[in-house]
Amino acid sequence: MSMLSVDRLRKEFGGVQAVVEVSFAIEAGRIHSIIGPNGAGKTTLFNLVNGLYAPSGGRVSFLGCDVTGLRPYELAARGMARTFQNLQVFFNMSALENVMVGCHLKSDTRLLPSMLGWPSIARGDRATRARAVELLHEVGLDAWVDADAAAMPYGALKRLEIARALAAEPKLLLLDEPAAGLNPTETREIDRLIQRVAAAGVTVLLVEHDMRLVMDVSDRIIVLNFGRKLAEGTAQEVRRNPEVIAAYLGTAAAQGAGSRHA
Amino acid sequence: MRLRGLMQARTGGLLALALVIAVLPLALPNNFYYQVAVLVGLNAIVCVGLNLLIGYAGQISLGHAGFFGLGAYASAVLTAKFGWPAPLALVAGATGVALLAFVLARPILRLKGHYLAMATLGMGIIISIVINQEIPLTGGPDGMPVPGFALFGLRLTGDRTWYWIVGGLLLLSVWLSLNLIESPVGRAFRALHGSEVAAETVGIDTARFKVLAFVVSAVFAAVAGSAFAHFAGFVTPVEAQFLRSIEFVTMVVFGGMASVFGAVVGAAVLTALPQILTAFHDYEMIALGVVLIGTMILMPRGMLPSLAALTRRWMR
Ligand SMILES: Nc1ncnc2c1ncn2[C@@H]1O[C@H](COP(=O)(O)OP(=O)(O)O)[C@@H](O)[C@H]1O
Ligand SMILES: [Mg+2]
Numbered sequence: 001m002s003m004l005s006v007d008r009l010r011k012e013f014g015g016v017q018a019v020v021e022v023s024f025a026i027e028a029g030r031i032h033s034i035i036g037p038n039g040a041g042k043t044t045l046f047n048l049v050n051g052l053y054a055p056s057g058g059r060v061s062f063l064g065c066d067v068t069g070l071r072p073y074e075l076a077a078r079g080m081a082r083t084f085q086n087l088q089v090f091f092n093m094s095a096l097e098n099v100m101v102g103c104h105l106k107s108d109t110r111l112l113p114s115m116l117g118w119p120s121i122a123r124g125d126r127a128t129r130a131r132a133v134e135l136l137h138e139v140g141l142d143a144w145v146d147a148d149a150a151a152m153p154y155g156a157l158k159r160l161e162i163a164r165a166l167a168a169e170p171k172l173l174l175l176d177e178p179a180a181g182l183n184p185t186e187t188r189e190i191d192r193l194i195q196r197v198a199a200a201g202v203t204v205l206l207v208e209h210d211m212r213l214v215m216d217v218s219d220r221i222i223v224l225n226f227g228r229k230l231a232e233g234t235a236q237e238v239r240r241n242p243e244v245i246a247a248y249l250g251t252a253a254a255q256g257a258g259s260r261h262a
Numbered sequence: 263m264r265l266r267g268l269m270q271a272r273t274g275g276l277l278a279l280a281l282v283i284a285v286l287p288l289a290l291p292n293n294f295y296y297q298v299a300v301l302v303g304l305n306a307i308v309c310v311g312l313n314l315l316i317g318y319a320g321q322i323s324l325g326h327a328g329f330f331g332l333g334a335y336a337s338a339v340l341t342a343k344f345g346w347p348a349p350l351a352l353v354a355g356a357t358g359v360a361l362l363a364f365v366l367a368r369p370i371l372r373l374k375g376h377y378l379a380m381a382t383l384g385m386g387i388i389i390s391i392v393i394n395q396e397i398p399l400t401g402g403p404d405g406m407p408v409p410g411f412a413l414f415g416l417r418l419t420g421d422r423t424w425y426w427i428v429g430g431l432l433l434l435s436v437w438l439s440l441n442l443i444e445s446p447v448g449r450a451f452r453a454l455h456g457s458e459v460a461a462e463t464v465g466i467d468t469a470r471f472k473v474l475a476f477v478v479s480a481v482f483a484a485v486a487g488s489a490f491a492h493f494a495g496f497v498t499p500v501e502a503q504f505l506r507s508i509e510f511v512t513m514v515v516f517g518g519m520a521s522v523f524g525a526v527v528g529a530a531v532l533t534a535l536p537q538i539l540t541a542f543h544d545y546e547m548i549a550l551g552v553v554l555i556g557t558m559i560l561m562p563r564g565m566l567p568s569l570a571a572l573t574r575r576w577m578r
Contacts, residue, residue: 052462052463071462071467072462073462073466076462076463077465081464082463084460088463089457090453090456090457090461092452092456093449093453100449101450101461101466102464103446104446104450104453109445109450111478114447115439115478116441117437117441117445121446124446125444125445128446165464167464
């Protein structure tokens with residue numbers, strides 16, 4: 001049984017075909033990447049997989065169940081988490097609270113006990129808080145625990161989203177350009193973080209522009225172009241694929257790849 | 263650290279409010295001022311509830327006077343026409359309003375922004391029309407008298423008695439909503455204010471939590487309405503009118519959105535001032551508008567949060 005499989009998935013926006021008959025399956029316990037030029041449909045594909053968009057056609061199955069048409073919160077409950085290319089941070093909260101919201105699924109949300117301030121609610125909240133502090137530590141945000149999210153720099157917010165996604169203890173983590181806009185040092189940190197997350201048993205599906213990052217961490221790569229799947233395979237296979245080179249990588253990347261493996 | 267700060271602000275705030283309620287009578291020269299204080303308390307209860315919806319969950323309602331009116335009329339009609347005991351009528355009114363709000367909330371709260379404002383406005387207007395039209399039951403535009411509130415054979419009468427009852431109810435409301443806000447439910451409310459997309463993605467059923475905030479805030483309004491009916495001894499459809507809904511929203515915005523004590527302060531200032539400065543009365547609409555615009559421009563976070571930020575700056 002694959003972790004995630006999509007079958008002839010389609011999405012149209014008016015006349016724009018953002019995703020066209022895309023099929024693939026990813027196995028548990030690996031890092032998979034989706035690459036492709038800007039506008040190739042990568043983010044749209046994520047939005048289809050995690051239920052933010054309803055597909056125009058095709059099916060999505062997650063952990064062996066057909067989940068087409070389920071809402072994102074239902075997919076979250078089944079073990080799917082994600083981050084956003086354009087940040088979706090709770091700017092009305094602190095960093096810590098952002099991550100605590102990530103623990104929502106494991107929290108006690110009964111109305112009356114919450115309103116009456118039952119001790120079990122406060123106890124649960126203390127545990128959630130401790131877990132959130134831990135997660136912020138894991139992504140290297142110890143210095144920002146009590147900071148208002150609105151006061152945090154871009155690079156820290158990228159990591160905050162990852163911590164929040166991890167708080168739900170997902171089986172599958174979708175990362176949409178986690179290194180976009182980061183400097184090389186920050187990118188290396190994200191690189192290591194992704195590998196740690198995968199080593200802990202979380203399956204990662206990564207959309208990334210930073211080719212170096214993708215080639216370094218991915219077990220398998222799917223290439224999208226104009227909404228269609230162009231190629232799929234290991235980093236080496238994809239790198240040598242002439243269609244991929246023509247569409248996306250260009251000669252510079254191919255040369256870079258060659259020199260690194262020389 | 264932040265936690266301890268929060269707990270202190272919370273217990274400290276509750277204690278301060280209790281203290282104000284306890285010593286305020288020393289400054290109230292006569293029954294008129296007691297009546298004003300009771301009205302402040304009742305409006306504050308509505309605003310504390312409404313703030314859960316507007317300030318925390320980020321959803322607007324321009325129809326909450328409808329729920330206040332329904333609570334008031336449920337108590338009035340059930341006690342006067344059907345001879346129910348007042349506490350039972352209050353509970354029945356609150357339950358009925360909860361059910362109505364629950365049924366209305368799903369379709370209404372699917373809307374956003376202006377559309378949500380219009381839909382809740384329409385809801386409030388329909389409620390007030392129904393109250394106006396059901397003349398055999400409600401007395402229509404003339405209103406109807408309401409029997410006193412009797413609890414275990416004890417009749418609660420007199421402005422001073424009501425002062426303590428409403429004071430207690432207000433403390434209870436503040437305590438309940440502080441508990442809620444500091445629980446995972448309250449965080450979910452704030453999350454859907456911050457980003458609905460992110461909230462859904464971390465597993466929050468946003469529709470469910472919007473409905474929850476709507477129902478809870480409606481129940482606060484209904485209970486305040488019931489208490490108002492017995493306190494005033496007479497209810498008219500004015501209580502359910504559109505202008506009242508706008509007053510409630512203005513109080514929440516003026517006092518400070520997403521601030522429980524801000525809602526109390528907003529209700530206090532905007533209820534007491536027009537009562538005490540009676541010259542102001544003819545210009546109530548204009549004054550409300552000016553306050554709303556002034557607040558948005560001068561202190562967009564509301565009075566209490568802005569003052570708190572100012573004092574913090576001075577302390578440093
Ligand atoms: N919500 C939307 N409405 C209309 N068009 C969209 C929407 N989202 C994406 N698109 C279009 O779909 C195409 C794919 O976009 P996107 O998935 O964001 O690409 P990528 O993430 O690979 O850069 C683009 O042409 C984009 O303009
Ligand atoms: Mg994208």
